[in-house]
Each structure stands twice: as C-alpha cells, then as structure tokens.
Amino acid sequence: MTVPLMFLAAVTIVAGFIPFGHFVSSNGEAYTIHLDWGVAGTSIAIAVISIAVATYMYKGEKQPVADALARRFNGLWTAAYHRFYIDEVYQFITHRIIFGCISRPIAWWDRHVVDGFFDFLAWGSQCHQRRDTRPAKRTHPAIHLRIPAGYACTDTAAVAVNEKRKLIVMYQPYRTITINTIL
Numbered sequence: 001m002t003v004p005l006m007f008l009a010a011v012t013i014v015a016g017f018i019p020f021g022h023f024v025s026s027n028g029e030a031y032t033i034h035l036d037w038g039v040a041g042t043s044i045a046i047a048v049i050s051i052a053v054a055t056y057m058y059k060g061e062k063q064p065v066a067d068a069l070a071r072r073f074n075g076l077w078t079a080a081y082h083r084f085y086i087d088e089v090y091q092f093i094t095h096r097i098i099f100g101c102i103s104r105p106i107a108w109w110d111r112h113v114v115d116g117f118f119d120f121l122a123w124g125s126q127c128h129q130r131r132d133t134r135p136a137k138r139t140h141p142a143i144h145l146r147i148p149a150g151y152a153c154t155d156t157a158a159v160a161v162n163e164k165r166k167l168i169v170m171y172q173p174y175r176t177i178t179i180n181t182i183l
Helices: 002-016 038-058 064-072 076-080 083-129
Strands: 157-163 166-171 174-181
Touching: 038 064, 064 076, 076 083
Parallel strands: none
Antiparallel strands: 157 166, 166 174
C-alpha cells in the first residue's frame, strides 16, 4: 500500500505545477490563480511540525510521551481510540432507522399486499377455470382473467406468452399462473 500512495503523491506534486488554468476555462480566456504564500507557507509549516511531533511521540517500542498524554486526557484519548464513535452512530442509523423504520415496512408491504394481490389473482383464475363448464364449440379460448394495465411493471412480476398462446404470469420464482387468452 505504501508504493501506490507514494506514486499518487508524486503525481499530485507534479500535477500541482501544471498551469491548468491556462488550458481550460469557461470563457476561453486564461484563468490565472494567485497563490497567497503566507497561507500556503503556514499550512506547510504546521503539517511538517505535526509530522515531526508525531514521529517523536510514537517512534520506538516504548512511548512515554504518548502514554502520559493518554493518562492526562483520558476522555479525549478514549473517544479518539474509538474513532469518535462514528461506526456506532452509522450502525445505529442504518440498522435502527433505515432498516427498522423504512425497509421493514416496505418488506411488509411487499410480503402482504403485493404477494397477497398475486395470490388473489391466482385464486381467482383457478376458481374461474374450475367453474368454466361451457361446451367445447368455442372458436377461441375464453378470457379467464383481465390483468390491470401496468400490473407487469412491478419488480415481482413478469409476463410472457408461451408457444400455445397462453399468457404466463410469473411472480416470484415459485409461483406461476397460466391464463388462457385470445392473443
């Protein structure tokens, strides 16, 4: 992981000196960027000093300065050690709020209302086929069930016509309804 980071740092340093403002601008004119060396120098000095202090505190097997600071600022050290409890907050938001308050009602709706509607369609089709005792003089198969428009647009249903010109309504892998149509 060190080598890719070193490569990215080198590319960033080189890319920082390319005057992209002279090549790309919204109105076609050169975009000049003015650098405030006081702000840039202060930021660089703070970064270098922080790296030097961290190296002094944590270099070696024993770390007396870091241990003394951990004892003195125990609450801050504990919060930093637990990454300021960001993972716990994220887990609470995703599991309790998103999964519990949003996903669980949607899953209930899908399981009870959507599946119940398709179960009702299957039951209605089966009951109608059992009652259909008309003579066989028909020139075309009877329409046993009219499907509401847009019914096949849900994510739980697919509609296909097989080679015997019967409409196959499939919803969820283990349930299939066959409906006679006059296609």
